[in-house]
Amino acid sequence: MAKVTMTVNGKTRTAEAEGRTLLVEWLREGLRLTGTHVGCDTSQCGACVVHVDGEAVKACTALAQELDGAEVTTIEGMANADGSLGVVQQAFQDYHGLQCGFCTPGMVMSAAALLKENPKPTEAEVRHYLEGNICRCTGYHNIVKAVMAASGQDVAPVAAE
Amino acid sequence: MPKDTGIGASPKRREDVRFLTGKGRYTDDINVAGQAHVAFLRSDVAHGTINGIDTSAAEAMEGVVRVFTAKDFEGVGGIPCGWQITDRQGNPMQEPKHPVLAEGKVRHVGDPIAAVVAESAAIARDACEAIEVDISDLPAVIDMKKALADGAPKVHDDLTSNLCYDWGFVEENREAVDKAIAEAAHVTTLELVNNRLVANPMEPRVAVGDYAAHDDSSTLYTTSQNPHVIRLLMGAFVLGIPEHKLRVVAPDVGGGFGTKIFHYAEEAFCTFAAKACERPVKWTASRSEAFMSDAHGRDHVTKIELALDADNNFTAIRTETHANMGAYLSTFAPSVPTWLHGTLMAGNYKTPLIYVNVKAVFTNTVPVDAYRGAGRPEATFQLERVIDKAARELGVDPVDLRRQNFVTEFPYATPVAVEYDTGDYGATMDRLLEMIDRDGFEARRKESESRGKLRGLGLNCYIEACGIAPSSLVGQLGARAGLYESATVRVNATGGLVVMTGSHSHGQGHETSFAQVVADMIGIDENQVEIVHGDTANTPMGMGTYGSRSLAVGGSAMVRATEKIIAKAKKIAAHIMEAAEGDIELKDGQFTVAGTDKSMAWGDVTLAAYVPHNYPLEEIEPGLEETAFYDPNNFTYPAGAYACEVEVDPETGRVEVLSFAAADDFGNVVNPMIVEGQVHGGLAQGIGQALFENCAYDEEGQLLSASYMDYSMPRSSDLPMFQVDHSCQTPCTHNPLGVKGCGEAGAIGSPPAIVNGVIDALASAGHDVGHIDMPLTPAKVWAAMQG
């Protein structure tokens, strides 16, 4: 066991970690930030995506001890300062980009990372970027719409209906 | 003008805010003070005799609380099956015991042998590895037909064979069907596999057991679609805990798709172990564990014959299906290939004679049970594939052949025991054809050809049956449960209300859509209505959510309870306004006396109910709270027509879905946004089944697809934008909302469209392949093209 300290959602946070403790376990169990989810054990579902030093990272692939001193943003840190939903979060609600909500934190974190890299992605670019995030509920249709809308694009033409 | 409130509007979902900010409360987010953690040691062989289990090394490990094996469960019941099928001879199905932990034998990879309770999940897992199990391998039966062969190894030594039941439906039709097929002008025959799937809700299963010594009560937090059903099954049949000493909570649940209906051994284990260890215990499945312990879906092998007369009218259908039950009977497994499949074999067509034979088979695989659609996708797939094949053989247009045979008059009694109350299959087909520009297809095909690709157009119809009911009928059919739903509406003194529903939401958005209905009935703001679900402590006994039943059955119960509320509130208003009860009207949250300017606000009447100073006390009680149980008198029958265009790369066999259009008739629609979302998700799962997903075992019973490395889930880049339409609406005639259910349609209707489309694409290049079994992987499609 060792004490690990990171800046999480802008606050300095410290919790114990074993050598084998994953970042996602450290967040969920150490800090009780349970918005970050675990959907698989082979790093393929993306339910656990957070931002580490500004990059989207699957939190089940990183060891907590190795990230001592890192800056981490989780879904709990994505709302605006006044508590209202952030742009990507709001677009997910507006366009019904979530159903059960389990993949949603990872989706939002991935989508936010995409929009930072590529502020006006095409439908194909959104679909390609989100390949690492599995959603079993939505069929992705409304997620793609939400992400494009969050980028300020008119989504009427991409939605075939 | 779309409405922005009430029934028919699409308000934003209220549950989204917590999900989008990380404040959802899923079972794994629940930690009870002092909890220990559970890990299961699971069999790594498909079939074997347990000679001995040595737990001493595990027990000696630091941090281990206790190790459990089957001997700790002596006297505890097995996991029960909720549906008994009667076979062709009138005998009950063979029903083996399903112990909480394996007794004497292991029967599938993943069968739990022992469980460790420890201070942490990591210690529990480590300790499992320290348990020594002496198992003698036995030959495994995996293939269903081999499992039925004489002398096949038996999954359950105390049963006469691996045959669970041999079911015929409708047995009295059998001879007439045989005769019609023998005399038909044309018979199209198709043999096909409905591939085994894993439901894969993104949230793996979790169970947290807690025991309170002070009042001898147990609480189970679990990822369930129906907490009351779990409470009844586990309490009464497994652990012997009366319901008033057992609370089951299913909080936010991250998707279900059927696989979270069933009562699982891990739930019983955690409830039992919490008491035995005198501390809360928690188990969280890994995804790998989910693959080998969540009930699987589908896995039918079918031969279907469709007979037509010289004018291409369907005259008879005969099917023979082998349905895999896996190693044990999961909660509703026996009903899926029978009452949820045989009764749908008429589809949208007026075929006068139908006979369905189903042999359910035990194998050394994970139990198989309902998965989104449950029986209805299997029925739809074989029927819509065989019709397409018939059209091809006869050289007729597949749309014309379907239209010619559509049921057009309602109510319609099928030869497979159900009565469609309403529908308009021609209208959904018309709507579909408007959506897909069929006339432009040849030009699009040429354009694909110019790029070296083969383009196909696949289409089909589907019908489904939702809200399985009534209880009196399903009881005759072998259900050991009722299939009503419940709701309690509690109005507070200041006019807000809480609806406690027996339905459960795990993605369907009931907190929003149910509130729309009640708010609309009273004429108040939706934000004055709170929907509570998922906790047996504060909801009336209800059957939960599956089979697209929530709005049709649970919503109807809620409507009935709200009607009682309104009736009582009118009595109160009449008394206070000194008017006849029959003259009171309720509109936009105001009670008025007809023909006068007297009125009272909703909130004033509700206050009077709780501050009954001026109140008809001799006539009615104070308070405003009503409960209703609704038992429908029939299923509902949503139906529709689906089409897709696919492109096949002849070099590789890879299939791309270019477009998918769905024209559905769901009856009345409460929240179009949610309904469309349900269809999108269903389509993705159906396309997943058709192209990607397959749960595979090798001959020894090793599970080959045990993670997302090997089980191919549809991803964002695999799917197109969908065109969905629900403007054809023939309201259900027997429930108060006129709704039919929309949760499973997409998964039921889409697999045949995809396969029909690929067959069409290959045919355009002269490959007359008849059929390819799902999933249509590049290797299979390529091989089919090579002849």
Ligand code: FES
């Ligand atoms: S939990 Fe990290 S990718 Fe699945």
Ligand code: FES
């Ligand atoms: S919303 Fe349920 S998995 Fe994406």
